[in-house]
Every structure is written in C-alpha cells, then in structure tokens.
Amino acid sequence: MTTLAEVARKAGVTAATVSNVLRERGKVSVETRERVLAAVRELGYRPNLTARALAEGQPQTVALMVSSIANPFYPAFALAVERAVRKLGYFLIVCNTNDDPEQERAYLDAVAGSLARGVLVMNADFVQIDELVKLRERGVPVVLCMWEKPDQPPPLPSVAVDFFRAGMIAAEHLVKLGHRRIGVVMGSELSGNHIWRYRGFLEGLKRAGLELPEGHTVFGHDTIDAGRNAGHALLAAVPDLTAVFASNDLPALGVLQAAAEVGLDVPGDLSVIGITDIALAHQVRPALTTVAVPIDESAELAVELITQMIRETGTPGGQPPLREASVPRLVVRASTGRASKAAAGAK
Amino acid sequence: MTTLAEVARKAGVTAATVSNVLRERGKVSVETRERVLAAVRELGYRPNLTARALAEGQPQTVALMVSSIANPFYPAFALAVERAVRKLGYFLIVCNTNDDPEQERAYLDAVAGSLARGVLVMNADFVQIDELVKLRERGVPVVLCMWEKPDQPPPLPSVAVDFFRAGMIAAEHLVKLGHRRIGVVMGSELSGNHIWRYRGFLEGLKRAGLELPEGHTVFGHDTIDAGRNAGHALLAAVPDLTAVFASNDLPALGVLQAAAEVGLDVPGDLSVIGITDIALAHQVRPALTTVAVPIDESAELAVELITQMIRETGTPGGQPPLREASVPRLVVRASTGRASKAAAGAK
DNA sequence: GTGAAAGCGCTAACAA
DNA sequence: TTGTTAGCGCTTTCAC
Numbered sequence A, B: 001m002t003t004l005a006e007v008a009r010k011a012g013v014t015a016a017t018v019s020n021v022l023r024e025r026g027k028v029s030v031e032t033r034e035r036v037l038a039a040v041r042e043l044g045y046r047p048n049l050t051a052r053a054l055a056e057g058q059p060q061t062v063a064l065m066v067s068s069i070a071n072p073f074y075p076a077f078a079l080a081v082e083r084a085v086r087k088l089g090y091f092l093i094v095c096n097t098n099d100d101p102e103q104e105r106a107y108l109d110a111v112a113g114s115l116a117r118g119v120l121v122m123n124a125d126f127v128q129i130d131e132l133v134k135l136r137e138r139g140v141p142v143v144l145c146m147w148e149k150p151d152q153p154p155p156l157p158s159v160a161v162d163f164f165r166a167g168m169i170a171a172e173h174l175v176k177l178g179h180r181r182i183g184v185v186m187g188s189e190l191s192g193n194h195i196w197r198y199r200g201f202l203e204g205l206k207r208a209g210l211e212l213p214e215g216h217t218v219f220g221h222d223t224i225d226a227g228r229n230a231g232h233a234l235l236a237a238v239p240d241l242t243a244v245f246a247s248n249d250l251p252a253l254g255v256l257q258a259a260a261e262v263g264l265d266v267p268g269d270l271s272v273i274g275i276t277d278i279a280l281a282h283q284v285r286p287a288l289t290t291v292a293v294p295i296d297e298s299a300e301l302a303v304e305l306i307t308q309m310i311r312e313t314g315t316p317g318g319q320p321p322l323r324e325a326s327v328p329r330l331v332v333r334a335s336t337g338r339a340s341k342a343a344a345g346a347k
Numbered sequence C: 001g002t003g004a005a006a007g008c009g010c011t012a013a014c015a016a
Numbered sequence D: 001t002t003g004t005t006a007g008c009g010c011t012t013t014c015a016c
Helices: A004-011 A015-023 A030-043 A049-056 A074-087 A101-112 A129-137 A163-176 A195-207 A224-237 A249-261 A295-312 A341-346 B004-011 B015-023 B030-043 B049-056 B074-087 B101-112 B129-137 B163-176 B195-207 B224-237 B249-261 B295-312 B341-346
Strands: A061-066 A091-096 A118-121 A142-147 A158-160 A182-186 A217-219 A243-246 A271-276 A289-292 A322-324 A329-331 B061-066 B091-096 B118-121 B142-147 B158-160 B182-186 B217-219 B243-246 B271-276 B289-292 B322-324 B329-331
Touching: A004 A015, A004 A030, A015 A030, A049 B049, A061 A074, A061 A101, A074 A091, A074 A295, A074 B074, A074 B091, A091 A101, A091 B074, A091 B091, A101 A129, A118 A129, A118 A295, A129 A142, A142 A295, A158 A295, A163 A195, A163 A243, A163 A271, A163 A289, A163 A329, A182 A195, A182 A224, A182 A249, A217 A224, A224 A243, A224 A249, A243 A249, A249 A271, A295 A322, B004 B015, B004 B030, B015 B030, B061 B074, B061 B101, B074 B091, B074 B295, B091 B101, B101 B129, B118 B129, B118 B295, B129 B142, B142 B295, B158 B295, B163 B195, B163 B243, B163 B271, B163 B289, B163 B329, B182 B195, B182 B224, B182 B249, B217 B224, B224 B243, B224 B249, B243 B249, B249 B271, B295 B322
Parallel strands: A061 A091, A061 A118, A118 A142, A142 A158, A158 A322, A182 A217, A182 A243, A243 A271, A271 A289, B061 B091, B061 B118, B118 B142, B142 B158, B158 B322, B182 B217, B182 B243, B243 B271, B271 B289
Antiparallel strands: A289 A329, B289 B329
C-alpha cells in the first residue's frame, strides 16, 4: 500500500502538502499541486480511510440495523438509505440482527466503538430501545426509521408513519365495497408492533357502524407462511367471511394463498387487503390491494434527521424531533372487489 | 468517548495492560485483570475499532458488491454472506453499484483505501473485471461469487455455478412433458451473462432431437417487467407455443403475468420454467417451476475462499482457485405441465 | 505556500 | 506480570 509519505517523497514535498492537495485545502501552488497529483497517479495512491477516520475522529460509515436482510420490506428501504447516505459521503454498514438480542448488542457495541458515525434503525420493535437510548447518550446519532406509536412520543429522533391511518383506510375500502363479514390476520401479537394498524382498522369499522366480532382476528407473525396458516384458521372458523384485512403485505400474501388452496376466488369470493405495498404486492396474481406506506420518503427523512444530528455534533437536549412521513394511501389492485351478493345476503 | 488511557489511569495500570486484558492475551494477574475490568465497566469503555484497525493494519470489514440491493436475488445470498462473514469477526459493508460504473469505481477505490479487508462480488457481469483484478494485484482479496462461464477460467478466485447444466435441465423437463413448440425469454442480451444458460438449454433440446427455431427467442433484461414484455412479444409472434423457458426467475415471473394477461392458462395452455429459485418463485401463483441454483452454498463457498485469502496474506500466484457449487436441481411446481393435446397436435 | 511536529486510540515488540 | 516505546497513516495547527 502506498502511503502519503511515499507520495510526498516522490513529489519532493511533505505529507502535509500532499494532504492539502488531496483535501483541496487551497494554499498550494499550481506547480507543486501538479507534481503531487502526478506522484499520486504514478504510485496509484489511495488514501487510507481508516487512518483518515482516526485522525478526523469520526468514521465514514453509517449503520443500518435491520432484523433481517431477507425481509422483503428491506430492499426498497435499504436502497433509499444507501443512496442518501452515500450522497453524504458515508458508506453503509448493514447490521443484520436476525432478531437475536445478542447479535444486536454486539452490533451496538461496535457502533459505540465508532464502527459507524450514526445508526438508522429500521424496525424499532425488535430492538431494546433502551440500548439505543444509551447509545444516543454516548453521543452517537440514532434515528428510528419507522415510529408507529402515535400515543407515545419517541424516545429518540424518529420518522413517524401513520399506521393507524393506514388501518383506517383499509377498513374504509372494505366497507365501501360492501363487506360486512370481515376477518383480520395480524402479523404480530396483539401487544406487538402492528397494534396501531389494528386499532386503526377497528376505528375505521366503527365509524361505519361496524364491529369486529370475537374470533374474527388471528394473531401471528409477519411472514407469508404465518399468513397462510392464519388465513386457513380464519376461513375455517368463520367460513362466510367476504374479506380479510392483514396488518402487513406478507401475511396478506399468505392469505391469498390460503384462499386459493381452499378454492376461493379472489376477489370473487374473498377480498384481501394488506398494508405497506412491498414490491411483491404487485408482482403476485391477483395483485394485492394494499395501503401503501411512504417507504422511500421515510428513508429520506430518516437520513435527513441523522445528517442534522451528525452536523450538530452532540447536545441532544429536549424532546427528540419527530418527522411525519406523508399519509399512507390506498392502492387498489385485483385482490379486492365488491362483496358478493350471496355473501352479502348471507349476513 | 472513553479511551484506553483513561481506563488505564483509573485502574492504575498502563494502556498496554488494559489492551492485554481486553484481548485476553494472558500474561495478566487475576487481580489487575479484575481491576481493569471494573474500570472498563464503570467507564462504559468500548474499544475504538478504527484505531484498532489502524494499529493492526487491517480493517474489520468485508465488502459485498452488488448491482442492486433491490434485486430479489440479493436477500438470500446476502443473508448467507453476512452470517458467514460475521462468524469471522468481520462486518459487512454493502456496496450498491446501481449498475453505475462510476459508483462501482468509487467503491473499489474505497476498498483499495482499506475500507474493507476483502471484496465479494455477487454478480461479476456488471463489473469491469479488470478493476477487480487490479484490486487483487494490490493485495486485496477478491472473490467472484458466481462464475458462469465454463469456457473460461476465471481471472480471480471464484465460485462456479453450472448454469449451462441448469439450462439443460430446464430443456429436459419441458421435453419430457411433451413440449415441442417452445419459446425462450432471455434476461440478458445474447452476449450477456445468461449466455451459458441459453447454450445449455439449446443443448438439452438438441439431445432430444429438437431445435429452437429462429424467432423463438426474445432477449431483454433481468426484470419482471422485461419478462412480461418479452412474453407478450413472444406469444404474439408465435401464438402456438406450449412452453416458455426464461433464463432467470424474474423474467419467468413476467412471462407468467403476460400469459395471464392474454388469457392463457398456466400450465394448461402454457408451461413456464425459470432458473434460480428465488423466494418469489414459490410465493407467486401458479408457483414457478424452476431450476434451483445453490445460493446459500455459493455464498458459503465464497466466504470460505475469501477467508483463506485473508489468512494467506498475499501472494496470489498461479491459477486462481475455482470452487464448484453443487449441481442445480429441478424444482417442479405448478407452472409446468404436460403439453396440451391440442397444441401437441397442432405441431 | 510549505514544512515540522503533535496526536487520533490502539497494538505490539521489547525491557524491566 | 507490567511498563516503555514506537509506530499504524493521516490531519491539523503553527511556524517559517
């Protein structure tokens, strides 16, 4: 590896001057500048980023914590984050916790040890928030990329996404299509991350004068398989359902499969709606109707927040800022339709 | 940030001793050990990884170059890579080139500047291999994660996946089902990355005494949309096709959509087969029959290779090693079936 | 405009 | 067993 010193020697100057040339600090005569640049080229010199980071006191990386890279929600978000972060001159370090608190701790420790200049946390649910707060207190910029608890102010700078509203929108859509016998497949436990989507959905029904009967909700996990299982359970328990709301796209996709497997036509016999609008949603057939959440925008807001924090160098002070991403919006595709006459009559 | 020195002062020892305690170098009395550990805890000390990397002369990160994080092929592979890499004590840096040579260069420069200890390149197609070779010559471990050109020895340590064979397998499957009028949708140009899959497919047909007529192949891109367009074009040009082979799952999915859009039943009227077996393949309906490529295994082999290179510290020397991943295998799902009588008769 | 010198926080001989 | 002494490669005052 060529070093600054070698370049300097070759150019007949000192390291300081080479550094000045490279950082474009001005104060260098055109002539030596040329000489230095030539030497750099000849030697194929690349500045050692580690050394630079040490000298500058800050690494040039930003970390993104996710519970699983394999989560299909990840790609779009990560892409936006990566782009935004690069624009600031940082590199992205992916911290894949696999929902394992130990791994999570390991990463957080590393970040505290200046692995990264700041941390973006994609899904704050799986993370022990306390750990993040501690990290913040140590002076590391931390931002929660998707805060979905409108009842609590976030303990850290966050981007809020109105999932309550998303739930309401889903309910309104189904109601407007004439559905009355509706089931719900949850991608989390009742106390879990999706609670506000559930509440929003309930609220939407309530405003239409409807209630969700006991036994019309199945709680589970945020996966296609869990959704399929939940779908089967729900359809078996309440056979005359005309619509199912899933708290996330993945389980909604599972419900789609379950419906197909028991010979139900979607949307003829059953309508299905999800939340998020991951890429998959429009790639499956029937394409999934869903309430799209502003993924890219959230990523950008999150990066904006962290940029600010990085610039402001310290002093948290006061209530952590909360940026609101725009309101989720309904994306009607092929998986929802009017409640069938038969089913409507059956009510 | 607490530093080693502060911990040392607090514990009444020197930095070297603290370092020894932390690295578990032995040679420390139990008593001082305790004292040091106590100080570490009290001060909430975390070693500065940047400084450590600089002192050790090597960063603790490995880079993964991909053309797009959003490529659905990425998740499974990245997950495997991340795990393997972490097991070695490294962090993963994701380098998303967006198919942009400039970004790619920027990343490669950074890596050369010791951003990372080594580079895994997921898809060597988009990358100017020369740049990678240069990097290797500078002493940076580089491995190509999916070498699909059996006719050329790779210029860098690589993991070979037999896509020629995958193509053959696809052909055999279709032939066995009685298909004779077959179309091909390519996810690359003829000269592109998928060429060997194409050749393999042709070879498979040939062995069955079949040929692919002119105009039965459409070249395009490795996306669902491109696949859909190609599918439409193909079905319009050769209406009596009974099967389509796509060189990758994404375009195969697109063909599935095209078929649905023109009212063709899959697999009743048309069979569709892809290559890779990305997660999506079994999540869509009809589930996609495909030739599964050993993704996880390739990732593991690639990491093994790079580990070796890291350990062997330099001296490339001789033909770069080539690890063979296991043979692709057919995964029959719902998108392929026997050639319909009518169509077979039409021949 | 350029150089000399100190130091970022840690590791790694070597001495004591 | 512990301390001392040098750096790792770069940035950054501060003189010249």
